[in-house]
Amino acid sequence: MVQKDLVSELRTGLVWPPMCLFGLLVAAVFSFQMELLADQRIQIAGGLLWLATVFAGMLVLDRTFAAEREEGCWHAMKLYPVSATMIYFAKFAVNVITLAIIQLILIALFVFVADIPLFKHPWAMLSVAVLGNLGIASAGTILSALGLGIRGNSGLLSLLILAVVIPVVIAAAEATRLICTDDLGDMWRRWIHLLVVFVLVFISAGAALIDFIVEE
Amino acid sequence: MLHATTACLLIAGAAVSYFASTEKTMGDAQRILYLHVPMAWFGLIAFLVTAITGALYLRSREAEWDYWSQASAEVGWLCLTLTIVTGSIWAHAAWNTWWTWDPRLTTVFILWVINSGYLLLRGNMEDTLQSARFRAVVAIIGALDLPMIVMATRWFRGMHPVAPRMEPGMRVMLLISVAVFSVIFGILLVRRRGHLYLANRIALIKQETD
Amino acid sequence: MGSYVVAFTAILLGVIGYSIFLEKRQRRLDREIEILQDYQRQSDLPSGAKAA
Numbered sequence: 001m002v003q004k005d006l007v008s009e010l011r012t013g014l015v016w017p018p019m020c021l022f023g024l025l026v027a028a029v030f031s032f033q034m035e036l037l038a039d040q041r042i043q044i045a046g047g048l049l050w051l052a053t054v055f056a057g058m059l060v061l062d063r064t065f066a067a068e069r070e071e072g073c074w075h076a077m078k079l080y081p082v083s084a085t086m087i088y089f090a091k092f093a094v095n096v097i098t099l100a101i102i103q104l105i106l107i108a109l110f111v112f113v114a115d116i117p118l119f120k121h122p123w124a125m126l127s128v129a130v131l132g133n134l135g136i137a138s139a140g141t142i143l144s145a146l147g148l149g150i151r152g153n154s155g156l157l158s159l160l161i162l163a164v165v166i167p168v169v170i171a172a173a174e175a176t177r178l179i180c181t182d183d184l185g186d187m188w189r190r191w192i193h194l195l196v197v198f199v200l201v202f203i204s205a206g207a208a209l210i211d212f213i214v215e216e
Numbered sequence: 217m218l219h220a221t222t223a224c225l226l227i228a229g230a231a232v233s234y235f236a237s238t239e240k241t242m243g244d245a246q247r248i249l250y251l252h253v254p255m256a257w258f259g260l261i262a263f264l265v266t267a268i269t270g271a272l273y274l275r276s277r278e279a280e281w282d283y284w285s286q287a288s289a290e291v292g293w294l295c296l297t298l299t300i301v302t303g304s305i306w307a308h309a310a311w312n313t314w315w316t317w318d319p320r321l322t323t324v325f326i327l328w329v330i331n332s333g334y335l336l337l338r339g340n341m342e343d344t345l346q347s348a349r350f351r352a353v354v355a356i357i358g359a360l361d362l363p364m365i366v367m368a369t370r371w372f373r374g375m376h377p378v379a380p381r382m383e384p385g386m387r388v389m390l391l392i393s394v395a396v397f398s399v400i401f402g403i404l405l406v407r408r409r410g411h412l413y414l415a416n417r418i419a420l421i422k423q424e425t426d
Numbered sequence: 427m428g429s430y431v432v433a434f435t436a437i438l439l440g441v442i443g444y445s446i447f448l449e450k451r452q453r454r455l456d457r458e459i460e461i462l463q464d465y466q467r468q469s470d471l472p473s474g475a476k477a478a
Contacts, residue, residue, distance in 0.1 A: 142357065146337070149346050156336055163329040164357060167364035170372065190371060198364050205360055212274050212349045218452075222445045226438055248433045255437070291444075298440050302433040309429035400441060407448045414455045421462045 015060055016101065023056040023105045031114035045116040046176030049106060050169045054136060054162065056102045057095075061140035062157035064091050065147045088141060088210040092203070095137040103129055121179050124188075128175045131195035135168035138199055142206035145213045171195050218407065222400055229396045248306040250393040255299040256324060257394065258401055262292025263331055267359035270352030279416060282348040285355065287408035289334050291401055296328040319369035326365050330358040 030048040034041045107129065110116045118125050143161045150156060175191040178184060229251070265288040273281035303321065304314050315321065334354050341347040 139357070139361075142353075146350050146354070149350055150337070150340055152340070154336075154340060156333065156340060159336075160330070160333045160354065163326050163333065164361045166326055167361065167368035170368040174372070187371070194364065194367055194371075201360055201364075202357075205357060209353045209356065212353055215349075218445050218449050219442070222441055226441060230434055247430045251433055251437055294440055294444055298437050301436045301440075305429050305433045305436070404441075404444060404448065407452065411448070411451050411455060414459065418455065418458050418462060421459075421466070 015063060016098070019056055019060050019098070019102065020105055022059060023052065023102045024109065026052040026055060027106050027109035027113075031109060034114050034116075041114070041116065042180045043177060045110060045114065045118075045180060046178075047173040049110055049116075049118075049176055050132060050173040052106050053099070053102055053132065054165060054169055056106070057099050057136050057140065058158045058161055060098050060102075061095060061136075061161055062144045062147060064095060064141055064144040084211045084214040085207045087214065088145070088207050091145075092137055092141045092206070095141050096133055099133045099137055103133060117180055118176070120182065121184060124179050124184060125176070127192060128172055128179065128195070131192065131199060132168055132172035134199045135172070135195055135202070136165050138202035138206055139164045139168070142202070142209055142213075145210055148213060168195065168198055171198070218403070221403060225396055225400045229393060229400075248302055248309070250389055252299060252302040252306055253390060254394045254397040255295050255302060256320075258397060259292050259295035259299050259324070259327070259331075262288045262295055262401075262405075263327060263355075263362075264359060266292060266331075266334065267355040270355040273348060274352050274356075279348075280413075282352070283409045283412040283416075284405075285348075285352065286338065286412055287405050289331060289338075289351075289355070290408055291405050293328070293331045293335060294404075295401065296324060296331055299324055300328060319366070319372065322369045323362075323365050327358070327362065330354075330361070334358070 030052060034045065034048070037044070107118060107125075111118050140161050143164065144157055146160075147157055171191045171194045175188055175195070178188045178191070234247075266285050269281045269285040269288065273279075273285060300321075303324075307316070308314050334351060337351055337354055338347065341350065
């Protein structure tokens with residue numbers, strides 16, 4: 001199933017290119033701003049990085065189930081002996097990959113163009129990036145499943161996703177900022193714990209609740 | 217009758233707050249506390265009720281639970297909106313600023329957004345079983361998110377008064393205020409839930425007679 | 427004192443506004459149910475009369 005979505009994406013090139021360009025643009029705008037605020041750069045970079053990630057992600061997330069909804073593949077898919085939980089994980093995986101691409105672009109831009117020392121502590125940065133990714137993806141996937149029943153293209157899903165994902169943004173942004181200022185102490189660990197808890201809670205919730213969304 | 221009841225109760229609420237002694241540092245505006253704090257509590261409780269009844273609905277599939285869920289979401293939204301409004305007014309009177317991103321305010325704001333999302337979702341979908349399920353899912357996710365929001369915003373510093381030392385007199389007044397508002401919101405909640413039940417009955421009867 | 431009055435008014439408006447909405451809705455629902463029940467009773471009568 002993951003394969004199907006990825007292949008379909010690579011062929012139509014509908015979603016990823018615009019998303020990448022968007023990420024690029026946002027990163028560019030942010031790094032431009034950061035040049036103007038040279039001293040404060042390090043302090044705000046974390047927040048900007050994760051804001052950019054979330055916004056670019058929102059473009060994609062609420063379309064997670066769009067293909068199924070629009071082209072009526074939904075009924076065909078339900079004929080497969082696949083449990084709803086599997087569907088959740090498949091979509092989750094696709095979203096994780098998508099977000100990872102966004103993150104690569106954004107982080108690269110922030111490091112090379114805006115000169116933010118994100119890689120001072122590579123493993124730390126990696127953990128934050130991964131956890132943030134999983135956090136946004138876990139909540140985003142289950143909420144976008146609601147798209148299967150919603151009428152119209154309202155921004156309702158994006159709204160809900162953004163609101164629910166705010167703890168992740170705060171935690172990841174703060175953790176990133178602490179990495180840049182070399183402060184990997186208690187506070188940093190606390191943010192990581194929060195991220196881990198968020199991911200665990202929402203992956204479980206997503207896997208469990210998807211049944212109720214998907215049933216006839 | 218409903219009007220009379222709520223009006224009386226509100227006047228009682230006003231009287232209570234009026235007779236409470238004036239606090240030293242913040243003066244009269246501080247009385248808003250008797251309005252603001254109950255609103256915040258009820259907003260929070262109402263949302264939890266929405267989530268819990270939603271979960272109960274998913275488990276038992278009895279429409280009853282869904283009615284309570286919807287009614288609670290509405291009354292809760294009203295409370296949260298009033299919390300933000302009264303809080304803003306108080307903040308302006310006390311600290312000369314309409315808003316600040318401190319932990320509690322941010323939490324209430326996000327809760328308000330999620331609650332609004334619930335109501336918007338209800339407006340977007342036809343009143344079907346699927347709608348009830350989706351709404352329950354949203355409420356549950358919102359409730360799960362709440363502790364995270366509280367933690368994240370709290371570890372970020374804040375300026376909101378954390379349970380100020382209250383003279384015993386004030387505490388009593390606050391409890392009275394909470395009691396008064398409980399009755400008001402209880403009445404509203406029960407009424408609203410009654411509507412949903414009635415509307416469903418009407419729909420059923422219509423189906424039969426057609 | 428002014429700010430307290432404003433805050434209280436806000437609450438008053440909110441709660442009373444919502445109660446008014448509830449009251450109107452209640453009346454409409456009551457009316458509808460009455461009409462439907464009348465209708466039901468009427469359509470029951472003829473067959474009841476026949477049975478008798």
